[in-house]
Amino acid sequence: MNLKELSHKLGLSPTTVSRALNGYPEVSEATREKVVAAARRHNYQPNTKAIRLATGRAMAVGHVVPLSNRHEIVNPIFADFIAGAGEMYSRAGYDLTLSIVPDAQETRTYRELHSRGTVDGVIVHSPLENDRRIALLQELEIPFVVHGRATGSELPYSWVDVNNRRAFKRATEFLLDLGHRRIALINGLEFMDFAIRRRRGYLDALEGHGLPADPDLMVSDEMTETHGYRHAQRMLARPNAPTAFLCSSMIIGLGVRRAIEDAGLKMGRDISIIIHDDELSYMRNGDDVPIFTATRSSVREAGRRAATMLLGIIAKTSPSPSHELLEADLIIGQSTGPAPKAP
DSSP states (O other): OOHHHHHHHHTSOHHHHHHHHTTOTTSOHHHHHHHHHHHHHTTOOOOHHHHHHHHOOOOEEEEEEEGGGTHHHHOHHHHHHHHHHHHHHHHHTOEEEEEEEOGGGHHHHHHHHHHHTOOSEEEEOSOBTTOHHHHHHHHHTOOEEEESOOTTOOSOOEEEEEOHHHHHHHHHHHHHHTTOOOEEEEEOOTTBHHHHHHHHHHHHHHHHTTOOOOGGGEEEOOOOHHHHHHHHHHHHTSTTOOSEEEESSHHHHHHHHHHHHHTTOOBTTTBEEEEEEOOOSSSOSOSSSOSSEEEEOOHHHHHHHHHHHHHHHHTTOSOSSOEEEEOOEEEOOTTOOOOOOOO
């Protein structure tokens, strides 16, 4: 079945059907869903080769991951983001190009993608403070969207991000309202934007309650179960141990929970935990009742939003720069309770 035949069956113009399949924002969501469902039902596949010839586009989007971030490839957060973005690429007839490169070759890789014309745009992952990739991609005039924001960058650029600062301020305030005063923060690496903003939210809440920040209760590290366990174990061994932990990921939270249990304590009764939950497909925070109290935001949805934004920029139907700030919900689980009374 070709585009003209599919359009006739739907009673729509070929232009509308094409725009619906390619993610153009002026097409209503109801129409888009109707067109996509019909395309699947009739096994319609756009002729990518013809589209490339007609538009001069590569019909591909690039994702460049440096080897220093190789843990991203097995990280369920990265996988869910790619799954969400991939849904939108597939719907629009685009391929996904993933490049794993040594750190020293990242700049060259972007330049080669540009010179070879193998991608129409890129999504930038794990933005850093004053991220140099933003200036590079603007110099190369490659359409791009950043998953997150780059603290300190004064250049205009498109991004999709979670309101990390507000989420962690709210989480810390929730613990403070439960009576906790010794709240530990086990954060991600703080040269990365999301971790910078999460620490700021945590500090905002403490300051708002007139509490000083204790450097011994704040740590920045790779977000692994082992690091969560070791940092929590060390803090719990202190005479004035924390009564609550704020963790930058569920993976860290699992390590903290293990340290609590090893200390003969009970999560939610003796020690409270709040995590950041990316609502992952293969790593769920409980079923009907969440295990962890969490600031929750779907990273798969962020992937969809970032991909849709980028495809709109490529098609010149969306303004650039574009911004979308997603809010995280505070989900109450079994991991938090009132601060224990001092003996």
